[in-house]
Amino acid sequence: MSDLRHELLLEPDIVYLNHGSFGATPRPVFQVYQAWQLRMERQPVRFITQELFPALKRAREVLGAYLGAPVDDLVYIPNATFGLNLVARSLALHPGDEILTTDHEYGACNNVWQYVAEKTGASYIHQPIALPVTTAEEIVEQLWAGVNERTRVIYLSHITSPTALIMPVEAICRRAREAGIITVIDGAHAPGQIDLNLEAMAPDFYFGNCHKWLMSPKGAGFLYARPERQAMIEPLVVGWGWGRQRDLSFGSDFLDYTQYLGTNDLSAYLAVPAAVEFQTTHDWPAQRARCHALARQAMERIAELTGLPPIYPDIRFQPPGGDHHNFDKWSNPGHLPEVTFYQQMASAPLPIQKDLKSFKARLYDRHRVEVPCVQWQDRQFVRISIQAYNSEEDVDALLAALADELR
Ligand SMILES: Cc1ncc(COP(=O)(O)O)c(C=O)c1O
CATH class of the missing domain: 3.90.1150.10 (Aspartate Aminotransferase, domain 1)
Structure with missing residues (x-):
């Protein structure tokens, strides 16, 4: 054993x-999660108005250091599905535009793009990546065979769900940037399983889960957005973080639109530093x-x-x-x-x-x-x-x- x-x-x-x-989730991490929940219940007003947001900022700092992402380019979200909805439903796509992906993607995420494609008149294109895989270069070429002048977005998983393939996303992001194509990377399985440096990878958008391989409690995901792209993100849920006069602000529209979506239990986010520490100590x-x-x-x-x-x-x-x-x-x-x-x-x-x-x-x-x-x-x-x-x-x-x- x-x-x-x-x-x-x-x-x-x-x-x-x-x-x-x-x-x-390991027991010590789960205990930290439950301790945050208890703390909220003992004095909810004090916790939510005074203690929650500084703790959330600290949790973002720890995750940012872990992912190689500046703290203000990163927000906690409930899960990867939410992250893709935030991005895909914010992009201004038009009839004839193409979103290029692989034929190894996760069903719920395919649904998100198909929904957006049907709303906007864009097309969602699955490019075949053949098995068995041979080299990273060949994967990039197989994907790139689907690029044309209508390609606006490249979306793919960093680690695919059905076939568990680590995709050469660094090379794909580089090539897409040169071609002016927006990259959206699904990192649901990446953090905790492979090392990440999001700033060096420089995708336009990268979302992922802490509740898979980082072993945090369920309901902790994140979205990273490159500073130049953050203005594209619209609020999926409009609340206190929208409008000219903001009682609650985290310093940018990107953070305000995404970080506080009404009263909720954010203890899973607050337990992510304990999950990082668990891996460090082991x-x-x-x-x-x-x-x-x-x-x-x-x-x-x-x-x-x-x-x-x-x-x-x-x-x-x-x-x-x-x-x-x-x-x-x-x-x-x-x-x-x-x-x-x-x-x-x-x-x-x-x-x-x-x-x-x-x-x-x-x-x-x-x-x-x-x-x-x-x-x-x-x-x-x-x-x-x-x-x-x-x-x-x-x-x-x-x-x-x-x-x-x-x-
Ligand atoms: C590649 C991929 N993307 C997205 C998801 C969705 O993750 P969640 O259910 O946490 O939103 C999964 C779940 O297994 C996945 O494998």
Whole structure:
């Protein structure tokens, strides 16, 4: 068992391999969250009028330092879905404009763009990114094949949901900036899983979640907007932060329109510094490296079980009946590609199941393994998430469950 499992509130008899859908929060972080809630309840007027906003500013400072973003270019929001709504519904799009994306995006976010496209007369274009991926350059070229003079926005996930691919967003943002195309990056899975420096990446807009891989309590996301683009953001909810005379101001329209949306419990935001501290005190670079190695090992074992080739180039794979020469080549670390396209979350192809939902349900009901099975185009994957509380026994349990159910 991982040393950190006892720090989590997860039920002990569950093999939890779906941190990617809904992250689990460690007990010390959850205690800080509840302490903020208690503090609010003991004197609500004093808390909300005097204590909340300085605490919120401190929480933004900590998150800004963590993400490499200046504190005033960053706001807390409830979640990634909210962040995309803020951005997409603010952009002045016109009939004929195009929003370019990949065919690996998250369903709710596709809905947001489709809604905006139908309202404005713009088109939402999905550019295919082929599997297995090979190089970052090739991904950029595949996306760029969809750019034309009508492309106003490029939107994509930093780490994709169904295929858990780390996308070369730095190169895409650079090229888009040169072409005058607005970039909107969905970082739902990035903070906590990979290092970020948003100022250096320089997307126009980047939103993400703290409640996945940073392990904060649920309901903590963020939106970063480059200073030159902040004036584009409209209030999704009009409240005290709008109008000429503002009783409540955080110093810019961008912050005023987004930070206080009426009375609410913002304790999840205030607990983000505790989540950052939890990772600092538990040597997160080492945790991540261990989790990545375990994710890679799981990919290799699943490929061996199913005989299906992995979607990432650095996974060792021997095709069924394949020649050993080929396997030897892949076994030699010197031949492995240097870049890796996944970190702690990874998707492995599954033999096609007629009823994928009941296959997934059986993994849980019969084997107590919580893991998502996803349909992507005409393919199916099992997507595993390895967080610091996971161990090799969890991967063993998954492999045993898959072997049993695929038999
Ligand atoms: C790529 C991606 N974007 C956005 C979201 C939405 O996150 P939330 O439900 O926290 O808004 C998810 C959720 O898993 C996701 O995978």
